[in-house]
Amino acid sequence: MRAFMLIAAFLTGQALAEDHRQLATLPPAAKEALREEMLGNLLAINEILTLMAAGKIKEAGQAAETSLGQSAQGKHRDKPFDARPGQHMPPAMHGIGIDGHRAASEFAKAASSGDRDKALALLPKLTEGCVACHYSWRTR
Numbered sequence: 001m002r003a004f005m006l007i008a009a010f011l012t013g014q015a016l017a018e019d020h021r022q023l024a025t026l027p028p029a030a031k032e033a034l035r036e037e038m039l040g041n042l043l044a045i046n047e048i049l050t051l052m053a054a055g056k057i058k059e060a061g062q063a064a065e066t067s068l069g070q071s072a073q074g075k076h077r078d079k080p081f082d083a084r085p086g087q088h089m090p091p092a093m094h095g096i097g098i099d100g101h102r103a104a105s106e107f108a109k110a111a112s113s114g115d116r117d118k119a120l121a122l123l124p125k126l127t128e129g130c131v132a133c134h135y136s137w138r139t140r
């Protein structure tokens with residue numbers, strides 16, 4: 001899937017010579033909201049990995065669902081239109097974000113049941129979306 005995303009970005013982008021990612025033009029307020037969400041994502045990944053390493057599998061699942069899963073979708077809903085990142089993303093980019101929430105919820109479901117092996121097997125789901133989007137899209 002990653003290889004596909006890279007190829008797709010390479011083939012369809014109005015790519016610069018040194019950066020093959022496609023440019024998504026977001027209003028400044030949406031960029032700001034996105035950046036804030038992204039820093040939260042980074043913290044969440046770190047927290048979930050720390051919980052997994054400590055054997056706190058169920059807690060890792062709960063944290064994943066709340067912070068990255070489908071429960072975390074729509075958090076910009078009440079903001080002015082200009083500050084809602086998803087509304088200004090091209091559909092393909094937005095789709096990667098939505099898929100990412102779904103994938104995080106898949107991990108969260110396994111982990112919340114306390115099944116360590118299954119949770120470990122699904123752990124890479126947490127970062128698939130991050131990589132897919134970051135390797136295909138840029139905002140500047």
Ligand code: HEC
Nearest residue numbers: 031034035038039041042093096097100129130133138139
């Ligand atoms: C749908 C696309 C998309 C997904 C999915 C995504 N990101 Fe991002 N991310 C962006 C964009 C676009 C920016 C740049 C925002 C800007 O500065 O305009 C960004 C910026 C960031 C930054 C830099 C924030 C800063 O300091 O400026 C971090 C860290 C980050 N993302 C982490 C993550 C993590 C971790 C995940 C997965 C849990 C993730 N992102 C998923 C699109 C995405």
